[in-house]
Amino acid sequence: MPEPIDFYFDFSSPYGYVAAHLIEPLAQRHIRAVRWRPTLLGPAFQVSGNRPLGDQPLKGDYMRHDVPRLCRRYGIPFAWPEPFPIGTVAPARAVYWLWDKDPDEAVRYAKAVYRAYFAEGRNIGDAAVALQVAADEGLDAEALGQALQDPDLKARTKAAVEHAIKLGVFGSPFFLVDEEPFWGVDRLPLMDEWMARGGW
Template identity: 55%
Template sequence: MLSGMADPVEFYFDFSSPYGYLASHQIEAIAARHGREVRWRPYLLGVAFKETGQKPLVEQPLRGPYHQHDFARSARRLGLPFRLPSPFPFAGVAPSRAFYWLEERDGALAKRFALKTYDRIFGEGRSVNDAAAVADVAVSLGVDSAALVAGINDAAIKDKLRAETEAAIKRGVFGSPFIYVDGEPFWGHDRLGQVEEWLARGGW
């Protein structure tokens, strides 16, 4: 199947999600093997937590220590570096706004920015939770830092992220990563195998 003949794989994620980081390094290759493109969609997982009544994984009793172990183990399996940043968890508002500002100008660049931001956060363990840190990532990709900071603070971009988050939750998105293939939802990095099988088989 040629790219463009089928709907893109929809990849919802939060920049504060370690499992989103792991999935970000795999989703494009998975989709490409089946002639699909990927639509990257950052949203604010904290808003979804208010709907579900949950807390971030690392703050949950019993589950927290397990997931901290699993983050690193899963990264080693993929050959990816892993370090939790401080503070963690954090609000991914600034990088999410930056993504949508960039996407309006260059969709491919926005994806590169998202991946590089994830690498900065979880590959290097460095916080990217404010405009200055976001601009530092963007500059390395040739983006004008002053323009990006202005974009992050633009009312239209703030509204865009708010609308994307509301639309995601209304659709049923509650985790990161959360992936749709032709309307079929898959939650979690550990469902990427099913995502690929669904793409190959067309469902079951």
């Protein structure tokens, strides 16, 4: 069995939202699993010197045009949320906690969080909203709420973000395939070919 694809994403990333709809069918074509790894772009930007696309002249305007176009192309529900962008530490921690219990539940929750923000306009940066999404999915929101305050989970999430940066993750979505990095949802076709050909 080939190694899983590591999928790094920030819940405030609209391109990560698109990738969350496309990565698993691509992985299945190559008989690979996907490890969903939430990260936080803020610390990565401090290292790279970058800043959110929405704050950048010209690039921000392009993004606001491009993301709805991509979603129309792939039939993905989308509406610009307000506020945007937001801090997403609460749902990121939640995914790591759920992953230890049941990776399938973690993925289901991650998809629901993305949908809540980019299709339903709910502020998932608010821990109460992140917990409500869990409850809506039939998950144990009470236990999750207690876990979000656990210093060990906070430390684990911080360590995961720092490790991602050490691996070279600087944006969302970002993929590692057998340690080969691919940044951006537009790299999925290239990644598909890379796996099919065994690299080049």
